[in-house]
Amino acid sequence: MSDTSFTGRLRSFADSDLFYSFRRSKTTVIASIALALLVFLAVFAPVISPHNPFDIAGLNLLDSELPPSWQEGGNPAYLLGTDTQARDVLSSLLYGLRISLLVGFASVILAAVLGVFLGLVGGFVGGIADAIIMRIADVLLSFPAILVALLINGVMRGILPANQQDSAAIVVLVLSIGLTNWVQYARTVRGSTLVERQREYVQAARTIGVGPLRIMLTHIMPNVLGPVLVLATINLGMAVLTEATLSFLGVGMPATQPSLGTLIRVGNEYLFSGIWWVVIFPSATLAVLVLAVNLIGDWLRDALNPKLR
Amino acid sequence: MALLEVENLKVEFPTRKGVLTAVDSVSFSVEQGEILGVVGESGAGKSMTGAAVIGLLEPPGRIGGGQIRLDGKRIDNLPPSEMRKVRGRHIGAIFQDPLTSLNPLFTVGEQLVETIRTHLPMSAADARKRAIEWLAEVGIPAPDKRFDQYPHQFSGGMRQRVVIALALCAEPRLIIADEPTTALDVSVQAQIIALLKRVCRERNAAVILVTHDMGVIAETADRVAVMYAGRLAEIGPVAQVLQKPSHPYTAGLMGSIPRIGPRPDRLIQIEGSMPRLTDIPKGCAFNPRCPKVFANCHHNPARTAADRRWCGRLSALRRGDAMNAMPTSLKTADNRTLLSVKGLKKHFAMTKPFLNRLIEKEEPQSVKAVDGLDLDIPRGQTLSLVGESGCGKSTVARLIMGLSTPSGGNITFDGIDISRAPAGSPAAVRQRMQMIFQDPYASLNPRWRVRDIIAEPLRTYGLSGSREEERREVDRLLEFVGLNAKDGDKFPHEFSGGQRQRISIARAISTKPEFLVCDEPTSALDVSVQAQILNLMREMQRELGLTYLFISHDLAVVNFMSDWIGVMYLGRLVEVAPAAELFNNPQHPYTRLLLDTIPDLGMSKRDRTPAAGEVPNPISPPPGCHFNPRCPLANDRCRSEAPVLRAYANGGRVSCHAAEEGRGPAIVPAGMEHSTQTAP
Numbered sequence: 009m010s011d012t013s014f015t016g017r018l019r020s021f022a023d024s025d026l027f028y029s030f031r032r033s034k035t036t037v038i039a040s041i042a043l044a045l046l047v048f049l050a051v052f053a054p055v056i057s058p059h060n061p062f063d064i065a066g067l068n069l070l071d072s073e074l075p076p077s078w079q080e081g082g083n084p085a086y087l088l089g090t091d092t093q094a095r096d097v098l099s100s101l102l103y104g105l106r107i108s109l110l111v112g113f114a115s116v117i118l119a120a121v122l123g124v125f126l127g128l129v130g131g132f133v134g135g136i137a138d139a140i141i142m143r144i145a146d147v148l149l150s151f152p153a154i155l156v157a158l159l160i161n162g163v164m165r166g167i168l169p170a171n172q173q174d175s176a177a178i179v180v181l182v183l184s185i186g187l188t189n190w191v192q193y194a195r196t197v198r199g200s201t202l203v204e205r206q207r208e209y210v211q212a213a214r215t216i217g218v219g220p221l222r223i224m225l226t227h228i229m230p231n232v233l234g235p236v237l238v239l240a241t242i243n244l245g246m247a248v249l250t251e252a253t254l255s256f257l258g259v260g261m262p263a264t265q266p267s268l269g270t271l272i273r274v275g276n277e278y279l280f281s282g283i284w285w286v287v288i289f290p291s292a293t294l295a296v297l298v299l300a301v302n303l304i305g306d307w308l309r310d311a312l313n314p315k316l317r
Numbered sequence: 318m319a320l321l322e323v324e325n326l327k328v329e330f331p332t333r334k335g336v337l338t339a340v341d342s343v344s345f346s347v348e349q350g351e352i353l354g355v356v357g358e359s360g361a362g363k364s365m366t367g368a369a370v371i372g373l374l375e376p377p378g379r380i381g382g383g384q385i386r387l388d389g390k391r392i393d394n395l396p397p398s399e400m401r402k403v404r405g406r407h408i409g410a411i412f413q414d415p416l417t418s419l420n421p422l423f424t425v426g427e428q429l430v431e432t433i434r435t436h437l438p439m440s441a442a443d444a445r446k447r448a449i450e451w452l453a454e455v456g457i458p459a460p461d462k463r464f465d466q467y468p469h470q471f472s473g474g475m476r477q478r479v480v481i482a483l484a485l486c487a488e489p490r491l492i493i494a495d496e497p498t499t500a501l502d503v504s505v506q507a508q509i510i511a512l513l514k515r516v517c518r519e520r521n522a523a524v525i526l527v528t529h530d531m532g533v534i535a536e537t538a539d540r541v542a543v544m545y546a547g548r549l550a551e552i553g554p555v556a557q558v559l560q561k562p563s564h565p566y567t568a569g570l571m572g573s574i575p576r577i578g579p580r581p582d583r584l585i586q587i588e589g590s591m592p593r594l595t596d597i598p599k600g601c602a603f604n605p606r607c608p609k610v611f612a613n614c615h616h617n618p619a620r621t622a623a624d625r626r627w628c629g630r631l632s633a634l635r636r637g638d639a640m641n642a643m644p645t646s647l648k649t650a651d652n653r654t655l656l657s658v659k660g661l662k663k664h665f666a667m668t669k670p671f672l673n674r675l676i677e678k679e680e681p682q683s684v685k686a687v688d689g690l691d692l693d694i695p696r697g698q699t700l701s702l703v704g705e706s707g708c709g710k711s712t713v714a715r716l717i718m719g720l721s722t723p724s725g726g727n728i729t730f731d732g733i734d735i736s737r738a739p740a741g742s743p744a745a746v747r748q749r750m751q752m753i754f755q756d757p758y759a760s761l762n763p764r765w766r767v768r769d770i771i772a773e774p775l776r777t778y779g780l781s782g783s784r785e786e787e788r789r790e791v792d793r794l795l796e797f798v799g800l801n802a803k804d805g806d807k808f809p810h811e812f813s814g815g816q817r818q819r820i821s822i823a824r825a826i827s828t829k830p831e832f833l834v835c836d837e838p839t840s841a842l843d844v845s846v847q848a849q850i851l852n853l854m855r856e857m858q859r860e861l862g863l864t865y866l867f868i869s870h871d872l873a874v875v876n877f878m879s880d881w882i883g884v885m886y887l888g889r890l891v892e893v894a895p896a897a898e899l900f901n902n903p904q905h906p907y908t909r910l911l912l913d914t915i916p917d918l919g920m921s922k923r924d925r926t927p928a929a930g931e932v933p934n935p936i937s938p939p940p941g942c943h944f945n946p947r948c949p950l951a952n953d954r955c956r957s958e959a960p961v962l963r964a965y966a967n968g969g970r971v972s973c974h975a976a977e978e979g980r981g982p983a984i985v986p987a988g989m990e991h992s993t994q995t996a997p
Contacts, residue, residue, distance in 0.1 A: 028333060207759045207760075208754040208755070208756055208759040208760035209759060209760050209761055209762040209763075211720055211752075211754065211760075212752070212754060212760050212761075212821075212824070213762075213773065214719075214720060214740040214741060215718045215719070215720065215740050215741065215747070215751065215752045216741060216751070216773060216774040216777050216778075216824075217740065217741020217742060217744055217747050217748070217774075217777050217778065218741065218773065218777050219741075227762050230762075230764040231762070231763065231764060
């Protein structure tokens, strides 16, 4: 049982109830394959993509507005066609996916770290610290998330000098999405912390004389991270969507460094002139990505819930 | 023909790792009007057997074989709609928790009337009359008023009475009572047992009484079936099984129960613990733990139909082999006080929200969990605190360990005042005192390896030395508490309850403390495992010279462990005395009440008169002596003036006006009567 070697752990994972329920859920398996494929494409975008969409020298305006290769007038060199600037849609899409996923993961990690810490402090210390953290959380929750993200985004853009705004766009996005989403983590972790701190093992640690910070980090935290994992998975989809929304509204990634949302915004303008491929392919990718992540999140939530097993 | 016949019953649970057999080839019968006790440790399959009979197995559990016949008609294969007609009408059920077996949204009257009218052809008015009769029958005062009240307006014991009325009101001929008294306080337990017994006798209803408590069986049952790992170990008349057990498991189980009377140095212990369903041994399921095991036991156990005993061995283990009654005298070597508590108080304020306080201007209420407690614990001895739930005994433990701050009074440890010091400080004192917790499943961090759990106190107090030294020390501790050094690398969930409690003990003694607070350390364990832990604790005391504050609600356990016993009632100490004195010559009426609730394993058929009443709400305890509403000796002084602890002749102290004035009858308490009969 307690084989500590890597293969031993791998074997005990393959034997675990979690893996069993994973294998039994076909939807989840398909969603995981789709997500793995998208992550792979995003990570290796510079290697895979047939063109470099940011290399202005490589663009030939004669190739602009080409339809996908299987359509009449398509060019086999541009599988999914080109946009009005003659950029390859497939290549921009891969690079855009890369940025969308980067922003998604980074903001989820930021939100989770911040939320777990604040939730632990609130639940364990209680009193004034708890009251302050939770009232801030209540205020944030009383506005739609996208509004809060817009606000934080606007404030930060106001602070930054204009010439740095484009280069700092990723950081600004991660911060505005992360600072909006920590509330759910904090609430969840605070709830479990309130339960765990009453458990006898925490009292045992107190009678031994373990300090509060150590109790919080070494005893309570490992026991409250289960739900956080589920939340983080579900939130990844939300974060990618929020990024796309912000970019679509024009306050996210600039057109020189497009994310999926930016691509959709740009392509949207040409939709009615019949150039549908510029907007459809990024939109479909975004939909598949978010659906896959949410399906995995739903499965994880059920699989880790002993009541639903 | 017997009322109920169960033949080769098999209950299965399909899982992805194969089909688990929770109950295997169980056969028994119940006659009209008979009380059959089904006893066993947790996981023995006793509740499962009861659930199978009444057709309430939780899916995916299913009956995998055998027959259940009621009045000769098979009921194990009835469709659910037919089974519903049998349930309630022919078989009634009483479950463990009276809080959850009544619907909180309906009055008890509605629930009774519904049950009666579902099963008996009766008008609403007649049913109401019948329901009120039933409430009176089960001892609910003013039944016509109580009829329209909701379950939350009843106390725990009263609720269980209503549940009994519910089970019996459709006049079934068989009652299945699954741990009917386990959730109740000891003094209420006795009332409920007596009631169940009387009501069923009067109606000639048969009862299958499922319980883990041998005492309840001894008091109630006509015959008893002992179950182990899903099989029957032994079945027979209760006197025979309990006093001349023929199966080694029954014998070990009986010996492992602590009793009242002269205290032995060790309890009989059965090694190991009940196998999990996934790895039940071949042959006789008990063979790995059996002291009388021989070759045959590893194949199928011989089944001796004549005396209904499922053991391959003919010779039986004689009970009391190791139970040498050796009354240990009070140790006199070192009587200096190690821990002293003076006037200790803990009041919990019931504060309302700010606005309510502002507007309603009510006096703030408080619960006096501990209200002026004086205790001295001599070095190297054990002082036990006993009392029913809510009496404040666990709060005392928490106060001493610094887990909560007292509202008043002092705690001194070896002359050092630690009353206001938080847990763990000052380190020099706190490392000399450690605590063992009640729930072995909650007191170990599930994400830590056992090695780290045991080493944590060492690391915290900077005693661990090098990694190699720490490793050796943890190995030594593991072996000292009867585990294997290899176990250090496992996680807590890989251990059984008893083994976890050993880990908990190893952690507590790792800093070489002098003083251990043990808060109900065995109440979550099965009796055979309890015996192992109690023996270990006694050995530790002898070898390491430990001083214990031992907290328990079980007087027999307390008798085995203690030099001194303190009895608490609603936050106050009512009597404290040397253990033998307390059992031989109790002074306080409440102590006598508690002693009287100890179920009688000696089968003397002593007619116990269960104490009346229940513990009142601690928010508004009665004025004067808190015990006065339940006390047979109470007079006006008791109702107005709180008594104080005063020393009496034999070294103890008691707080009772009646004892002080000599009003108390000098009765010989029940506790001693049967101890002389049971001690071999």
